[in-house]
Amino acid sequence: MKGLKGITLFCVVMLLLMSAANTFAQTYKVAVSQIVEHPALDATRQGLLDGLKAKGFEDGKNLEFTYQTAQGNPAIAVQIAKQFVGEKPDVLVGIATPTAQALAASTRTIPVIFTAVTDPLSAKLVKNLTHPEGNVTGLSDLSPVAQHFDLMQELVPDLKVIGVVYNPGEANAVSQIELLKKSAKAKNIQIVEATALKSSDVQGAARIIASKVQVMYALVDNTIATAIDALVGVANQAKIPVVGGSTSFVASGAVAALGFDYYQVGVQTADYVEAVLQGKKISEIPVSFAKGSDLFLNLKAAEALGISLPDAMVKRATNLKK
Amino acid sequence: MSLFAFLGTLEIGLIYGLVALGVYLTFRILDFPDLTVDGSFPMGGAVAATAIVAGINPWLATILATLAGSCCGLITAFLAVRCGILHLLASILTMIAAFSINIRIMGRPNMALLGEPTIFTPFESLGFNQLHVHLGIVFLLVLLSAVFIIRLLSSDFGLGLRATGVNDRMVAAQGGNIGFYTYFGLALSNGFVGFAGALFAQSNSFADVTSGVGTIVVGLAAVILGQTLLSSSKIWVSVVAVIVGSILYRLAVAFALSSGMFGMQASDLNLITAVLVAIALVIPKMKAKLRVKSLRF
Numbered sequence: 010m011k012g013l014k015g016i017t018l019f020c021v022v023m024l025l026l027m028s029a030a031n032t033f034a035q036t037y038k039v040a041v042s043q044i045v046e047h048p049a050l051d052a053t054r055q056g057l058l059d060g061l062k063a064k065g066f067e068d069g070k071n072l073e074f075t076y077q078t079a080q081g082n083p084a085i086a087v088q089i090a091k092q093f094v095g096e097k098p099d100v101l102v103g104i105a106t107p108t109a110q111a112l113a114a115s116t117r118t119i120p121v122i123f124t125a126v127t128d129p130l131s132a133k134l135v136k137n138l139t140h141p142e143g144n145v146t147g148l149s150d151l152s153p154v155a156q157h158f159d160l161m162q163e164l165v166p167d168l169k170v171i172g173v174v175y176n177p178g179e180a181n182a183v184s185q186i187e188l189l190k191k192s193a194k195a196k197n198i199q200i201v202e203a204t205a206l207k208s209s210d211v212q213g214a215a216r217i218i219a220s221k222v223q224v225m226y227a228l229v230d231n232t233i234a235t236a237i238d239a240l241v242g243v244a245n246q247a248k249i250p251v252v253g254g255s256t257s258f259v260a261s262g263a264v265a266a267l268g269f270d271y272y273q274v275g276v277q278t279a280d281y282v283e284a285v286l287q288g289k290k291i292s293e294i295p296v297s298f299a300k301g302s303d304l305f306l307n308l309k310a311a312e313a314l315g316i317s318l319p320d321a322m323v324k325r326a327t328n329l330k331k
Numbered sequence: 332m333s334l335f336a337f338l339g340t341l342e343i344g345l346i347y348g349l350v351a352l353g354v355y356l357t358f359r360i361l362d363f364p365d366l367t368v369d370g371s372f373p374m375g376g377a378v379a380a381t382a383i384v385a386g387i388n389p390w391l392a393t394i395l396a397t398l399a400g401s402c403c404g405l406i407t408a409f410l411a412v413r414c415g416i417l418h419l420l421a422s423i424l425t426m427i428a429a430f431s432i433n434i435r436i437m438g439r440p441n442m443a444l445l446g447e448p449t450i451f452t453p454f455e456s457l458g459f460n461q462l463h464v465h466l467g468i469v470f471l472l473v474l475l476s477a478v479f480i481i482r483l484l485s486s487d488f489g490l491g492l493r494a495t496g497v498n499d500r501m502v503a504a505q506g507g508n509i510g511f512y513t514y515f516g517l518a519l520s521n522g523f524v525g526f527a528g529a530l531f532a533q534s535n536s537f538a539d540v541t542s543g544v545g546t547i548v549v550g551l552a553a554v555i556l557g558q559t560l561l562s563s564s565k566i567w568v569s570v571v572a573v574i575v576g577s578i579l580y581r582l583a584v585a586f587a588l589s590s591g592m593f594g595m596q597a598s599d600l601n602l603i604t605a606v607l608v609a610i611a612l613v614i615p616k617m618k619a620k621l622r623v624k625s626l627r628f
Contacts, residue, residue: 092588
């Protein structure tokens with residue numbers, strides 16, 4: 010019992026010292042846990058860092074920005090969460106579903122901000138979107154699937170069959186597939202699916218369905234994002250366009266993409282972190298959906314496939330790759 | 332490392348200690364390289380999460396998860412013993428099939444348990460610290476499992492099980508049923524792994540199909556690490572060793588996570604973990620060599 014008392018006393022003293030240091034220097038600690046490294050999620054993190062800087066929280070000055078990646082392994086995500094919670098930061102940020110869940114499960118007191126989570130309700134991060142009841146709130150990146158559908162119809166006027174390759178193991182991808190099927194049913198269009206469990210499976214899966222479809226839809230899926238070049242390569246061989254849910258896909262040769270710039274998602278996440286650092290209660294910070302869908306078009310890719318992009322679409326585009 | 336991180340690491344180490352027990356049973360005792368664990372671990376989580384969300388008592392859900400893990404082991408044993416498929420391939424087949432089945436069980440790839448009752452909640456609601464409750468219950472369950480394994484392996488039946496791994500012809504000649512021992516061993520091993528998956532899901536409030544990736548690697552690392560550091564022919568030492576090995580592996584990951592100050596970046600994690608484990612494995616051998624040298628001079 011004596012030892013326990015000693016430890017408790019030590020902890021209390023350390024805590025007091027740490028909080029004292031905090032009030033003197035006013036350094037805010039933000040800890041970010043990311044499930045895996047790929048361009049979209051990395052852009053989110055960079056956007057968060059830059060967004061915080063724009064608000065006057067600069068890493069190395071009045072901000073301590075720690076970051077870890079679980080390298081795709083949920084067990085590591087859990088360990089990162091324990092590590093972070095033990096360091097008692099002011100705000101925890103979880104990028105993507107499993108990391109956000111691991112953080113939320115590890116603390117009931119430290120504010121947790123999630124970002125790049127498609128469906129926070131079914132992930133049980135919050136029960137109420139407008140008034141989060143616990144210590145968790147954040148930003149959803151629900152992809153505008155219905156708009157993607159319209160875009161594909163505009164691009165391929167007599168659209169009957171859409172091909173999709175996705176990872177059935179990713180919660181984000183499955184939510185999008187469900188939305189896509191709903192839109193397709195209403196418009197009597199057939200969806201041909203192929204699943205890829207790893208990025209190395211994407212090429213093979215795409216080959217199987219490429220000849221049967223008129224357009225290949227690349228939804229926002231970590232596996233597809235990693236192997237987007239393979240998907241575009243197969244589509245080019247089959248002479249069908251790729252339409253994507255992430256604007257970063259256009260640089261890899263997708264004909265059109267409508268989605269968030271994940272860097273902007275990160276910048277919008279910074280608003281949440283700022284609000285918490287300024288002492289706002291989590292219950293007063295509603296969950297919101299990422300804003301600003303940009304339309305990116307790749308004229309070169311369209312030309313190579315012999316597709317003439319409708320003028321209206323080209324006028325709407327926020328970015329043209331020639 | 333903070334106390335919170337240390338206790339959290341201990342908890343994950345103990346949960347994966349159950350995986351290590353399972354791997355020890357197949358790789359070491361039965362001499363059956365079994366990769367089914369990559370599928371039975373997430374299956375335990377999937378079954379427990381689905382059952383709990385459906386309103387089933389968390390303890391019952393945990394038992395169901397353990398049984399589901401055992402079923403995976405039985406399927407691998409069936410493919411290997413009855414169908415004559417090479418054991419490694421048989422276990423790979425079960426492992427990849429389990430991925431699809433896990434998505435079927437949950438109806439989606441990730442199922443959350445935040446706010447749902449778990450085996451931990453009755454104790455949490457008594458006002459104890461969440462982390463202490465988790466660690467305490469996990470420790471008790473791992474202790475019970477370890478005692479069970481030690482008792483089992485020390486029995487006459489356990490002798491047959493161990494003999495199957497060492498010299499199966501001798502067992503057959505003595506009238507023992509090798510097929511039965513294989514079925515039993517794999518079911519028991521994967522039962523432990525499914526049990527671990529159920530504890531992991533309930534402790535961390537989510538079950539995810541991708542959580543199985545690399546389970547076998549962690550389990551094997553724990554077995555080899557533990558047995559290198561605590562080598563003995565005594566069964567109870569071996570069993571304790573694999574659990575200790577699992578905790579050490581998690582400590583290595585935790586140290587790798589806090590190595591930011593040495594100019595390491597986040598993506599170096601796996602490399603650092605590998606180096607730490609390699610060092611832990613080499614040190615005892617170096618020590619032994621040094622001892623031999625000093626004896627010679």
